[in-house]
Amino acid sequence: MTEAAIRRTPGTPCWVSLMVHGLAATEEFYGALFGWDFHPGPQQLGPYVRGTLDGKEIAGIGQLPPDRHLPIAWTTYLATDDADTTADTIRSRGGTVGVGPLDAAEAGRMAIASDPTGAVFGIWQAAAHVGTAVAGAHGTPVWNELITRETSTVGKFYEALFDYDVEPVVSADFDFLTLRLEGRPVASLHGVGRALARDRGAHWMTYFEVDDTDAAARLVSELGGHVLQSPRESANGRLATVADPEGAVFTIVRSADH
Structure with a gap:
């Protein structure tokens, strides 16, 4: 290669x-x-x-x-x-x-x-290691989203780092930016206002693809982790927010196009 x-x-x-x-x-x-x-x-x-x-x-x-x-x-x-x-x-x-x-x-x-x-x-x-080598399969990162208080200021920070095209969702009650590179969406910024958890603050969320969100959420619990937000439907598929036994939070999702 x-x-x-x-x-x-x-x-x-x-x-x-x-x-x-x-x-x-x-x-x-x-x-x-x-x-x-x-x-x-x-x-x-x-x-x-x-x-x-x-x-x-x-x-x-x-x-x-x-x-x-x-x-x-x-x-x-x-x-x-x-x-x-x-x-x-x-x-x-x-x-x-x-x-x-x-x-x-x-x-x-x-x-x-x-x-x-x-x-x-x-x-x-x-150099020798180019990063994640598989996409779309069960257990692979499928999306990354910044959860923050508001997107306008921090969005300019990321724009200054990389050549993103920023696509805002225009809504009175929804603060969301999609970051695109070469016409392709690669990540998003989600402003949640006062809903931002004080104990975590702003953070990047990793979404992992799973074959069955409900079954994976049950398995998280069986393995000693925690389900923080139960499986639910979204525009991008069925997802749940979970944490591993040491408390690392991530989202599991069966993408809508699967």
Whole structure:
């Protein structure tokens, strides 16, 4: 595969990862829920594995040091051609770079940042590792959405980072932006106003495709996780918001086009 074939347009969500305290237990949970197998990944920041389906990489899970008490949450990574330049832009536009930029062995170069509202995200400059290698199957990331208080200001931040075309939903009571690259929707920003949970603040939400939302939600509970919002119909399919046993929140969805 040529470099041109695997390059992802800057700003495209390309990977998701999770840092937890109990790596083995977390592998067991996601392995049972999504059918992932696990293989070692770069160890610069500690023990780290990549979840795979049929040998193709889907997502990363790392282990936090025992003395680190950070929020347990899935992190969305956005593709970049130059992690250092993007990190400089993040800082100049009012965001914060908390980790990196640093090399992840031969896999690529990355940084962990937060936007001006505090929502954490990653940037990934691919080398050997190009990101999530499967789309559309059970257990694969299908969408990423920023949940924030309001979209107008933070939308300008993301526009400054990448060459997004921003498509607003015009409504008196609905604050929603779709981010497009080369005419294709790649992510969204959802302003929820006072409904934003104080204990979480602004955050990126990962949506994982499932074959059966109701069955997957029941399995989450059986495996020690929690169903935060029961399965419900939406314009994009049947979805539920759930959390794993350590509290990492994500959405499961059977897409409307399945």
